[in-house]
Amino acid sequence: MKTAQALIFLTCCSVCWYIKFNYCSIRRNRIRFMGGAMGLTAIEKHLARASSAARVVPGDIVHPDPDLVIVHDGYIATAYRELSGLGIHRVFDPDRVMFVTDHDVIHATPLAAERARQNRLVAEKWGISRFYDVGQGGQGHVFPMEKGLVRPGMFLLCYDMHCTNFGAVGALALRTGSEIITVLAQGTIWVQVPHTIKVELTGKMAPGVMARDLGFRLAADFVSGRHGAYDYRAIEFHGPGLHQLPVAERIALCNTLTEIGICATYFAPDEQTAKWYRDRGLAGGEIVTADPDAGYESELAVDLSALEPQAVLPGGEKTIPLQAVELGRAVDHAYLGSCGSGTFDDLVVAADILRGRTVAAGTRFLVTPGSNVTIARLEREGLGDVFRKAGAILLPAGCGPCAGGTMGPLGSGETSICTAAVNNFGRMGAKDAAIFLASPATVAASAVAGAISDPRRFLEERSAT
Structure with missing residues (x-):
């Protein structure tokens, strides 16, 4: 009974937020469709598929079904305590939940060692088979791609904001923060479809210039107001310049923009992506690309050859x-x-x-x-x-x-x-x-x-x- 009440409570919270934002969503939809239906961005396609919707537009509230949910070591025991307090003693699908130990891998204090012990107990109680403990995986925003656990076309909900890394291989990941407990209990959470910004890359970076330099420059220009609104926006990278960027550089670029409030970053899978998976003996995934007539909130171009460290x-x-x-x-x-x-x-x-x-x-x-x-x-x-x-x-x-x-x-x-x-x-x-x-x-x-x-x-x- 207590578990049912807890689930009803979590559902009501989601419904309240849905009502709060849905009116604005309807207005945005009406405005967008007055001139006829536009194509979808890659971000919108991901969210539409995960939400079993024919199409979505910015402002829509959806409840996407994740292919994978990732929780890091600093919040595993907390999530268990929160859900246990609500009478919830299982997760929605243990096979779609991954635990990673990456923030505190050497347990430098007794408190850290105790937290790690609790994490292991939680993994056992919840039946989490994909538990990558100390020495078994590495950084939770990196090794899942290297092991083929994250592949092109996947949709993820994750505790930590740097899950934007997964956009480097054509997956879409959104951060939930402490609301990961709702995802663990129900398998989803309400998500507002973000506006998407298109960044066209041209030229070639000079020796000594790297994708982190590009990310730092873009982030600074967004914050200065040069490129307009950026908070809770998704960024898709396009253009001839991106083909020189291997997946490692794309990871760096996706990561660098996160701290200013960008909610997602994305590279459509291409030959660089395919090579990265082939080199590791891994199969790729579904290729999701934007429609030619996709509607972006804004578009900007960056000449990579003009960059410096x-x-x-x-x-x-x-x-x-x-x-x-x-x-x-x-x-x-x-x-x-x-x-x-x-x-x-x-x-x-x-x-x-x-x-x-x-x-x-x-x-x-x-x-x-x-x-x-x-x-x-x-x-x-x-x-x-x-x-x-x-x-x-x-x-x-x-x-x-x-x-x-x-x-x-x-x-x-x-x-x-x-x-x-x-x-x-x-x-x-x-x-x-x-x-x-x-x-x-x-x-x-x-x-x-x-x-x-x-x-x-x-x-x-x-x-x-």
Whole structure:
């Protein structure tokens, strides 16, 4: 009886929100269809399919059925307590729920070890067979793609906001936050169909410029108002320029835009996507692309050849070209990894800069591969030795220092340059530490120099030898 009442309560909450937003949705639909039905964006197609609807338009409230639900280690035990308190002792479908341990993989405190123990008990009680504990997967926004658990065409509901990564392979993932408990109980949650922005990529990035640089620049331009509204918008990438971007770079780009409020990012699967899955011996999935006459809220073009390395200043307040940063500022801490820059390709870029060089005295360089698959490949291809000989410190696969400084934290007054997802004060330790965000190439170059440095100089030196 108590379980039934709890489900009724959760359903009523969803219905209330549906009523609240549905009037606006009807008005938007009427306006959009006055000139005839438009085609659908890829985002709209994903949500229509997941909601068993013929079509959806921005503003619609839908209850999509996810192919997969992902919950991270920091919220598993909390979700169990919340649902148990409502008398709910099972999840909607254990086979479509995945637990990942990635934020705290070394259990640096007794509290962390106890939370991990509780997570294991919850997985057992709920019958979660896809539980990737310490040492079994890696970063939860990376390894599911590498293992083929996330494939093109899938729709996911996830606890953590950086699930936008999955758009790199043509899947759509939306973050629920604490409302993941509703999804675990009912198998869905109300979702408002977002407006979609089309970004046309042209040109080719120069050596030393990476997708993180593009993401930093786009995010800064959105926040400045240059490209109009962006909060709770989805972004689809199109154009001839995207074909030069391998999946690893697409992951970085999808990840970088998340922090400003972009709800989803998306690359339609292409040959780069197919190659990425083939190289891993995995099958692809369903290809979902926008209709030629899809209606976008706005469209903008980016010339990749005009980009240069970027850096995000401490506190995340401003993105500026690297040349305008205080080049030569000493760094105590360099960190490569996180959900946006922990793929094998990212580490190859850094290894190419480190090969034959050493990390500067007084600088510690921490490297967190995104997955155990990447760690194995690093060792197989000899790149692990490149990092170790250079004096870098290889950490277990996962979030690394970005997860609140649970390992490799910053001390008072220190300076870090890293590929972390965010750089708010206190994110990785002391609140008066300064954290600069940059690309894998810039971070590696700065670790070698012991100061914030332009990677293009190191690449030029390498090509000259």
